[in-house]
Amino acid sequence: MRNAISFFTLLLLTVCLSAGSAQDKPMSANEARAAFDKADHALNAAWAAARQALPETDFNKLKEDQRAWVExxxxxxxxxxxxxxxxxxxxALDSPAYLEAAAGLEDMRSEWLKGLIHEWKDEALTGYWTDSYGxxxxxxEREGHLHFVIQCVRGPTSHVGGLSGIAAWNSTIGWFSDKGRDKDKTDETNLSFILRDKKLEVIGANTGYYHGARAYFDGGYVKVKALDAKAQAKIVKAAKSGEVPEE
Incomplete structure (x- = not known):
């Protein structure tokens, strides 16, 4: 796999995935319950805000997605x-390990839901996006192009992946190809980017070269925070080089 994900990035993404992944000192039963209750309260608040902000048809679609996310x-x-x-x-659903892990996952979903209804002053796509599934x-976004770095950690066995590049961008549709990047790679990899209702939908073709067995890039990504000038420069540099940056 080219552009192997860095150890720091793997650690960071795993922490983002779950506060309950293997730790040297797991939470006590009371700590895990408190962490879950706090995360669950935040998730319910984000859900209520989304229900109030979204049109009925959009919220009905979100309910279907939320059921899938709970599973x-x-x-x-x-x-x-x-x-x-x-x-x-x-x-068990009341075990400390479950509560701790679920709390971390709910924190990530809350950010996704808040990003879904957030009104960004800057309408450009520049920012940090997540699909809430790892x-x-x-x-x-610059001059008709998306400079991007996409990374993922999927599933209980933490299959990882990372890819950077520059996609052509035309209003609501983007297209990336790695053709010619690696002379030893025979299959062309593509990513499509489609902006719909604040979601940037990513669909990949022949992406296995850049990730583990189940670490797909596909998903509905939502912008959850802005990027400062330093972070933007780092992403542009990585996109131009085709390398996933290390911290």
Whole structure:
């Protein structure tokens, strides 16, 4: 796999995925319950704000996506492999390991929901995006191009991936190709970017060269924060070089 994801990035993304992945000192039962209750309260608040802000048809679509996300949360947070605990079978919903992991995942989803309804003063796509399923993307929009770095950690076994490049951008549609980047690579990799209702939908073709077995880049990404000038310069440099940056 070219552009291997850095150790720092893997660590950062894994922490973003879950506060409950294997740690040297796991939370106590009371700490895990408190962390989950706090995250759950924030998620409910973000959900209520989305329900108030979105048109009924859009919110109905979001409800379907939220049901799928809840299944994803429990699939990961109940996995002994994901949480790093020694257990047979799925973890109980009241176990400290589940509560701790679920809290981290809910924090990520809350940010996604808030980003979905946030009104950015700068309408450019420049910013940090997440799909709330373990995928993140940094984008700098300049002169009809998207300079991007996309990275992901997927599934309980933490399959990782990373790809950077420059996509042509035309209003709401973007297209990336790695053709000619590596003379030893025979299959062309493509990413399409489609902007719909504040989501930047990413669809990939022949992307396996850049990620592990299940670490797909596809997803509905939402802008959750801006990028300062230093961060933008770093992303542009990485996109031009085709290398995923290391910290």
């Amino acid at each position: 994803y949360r429990d699939y990961l947070a109940r996995s002994p492999m994901y949480t790093g605990v020694d257990a047979q079978g799925d973890l 995928g993140s993307m940094e984008v700098v």
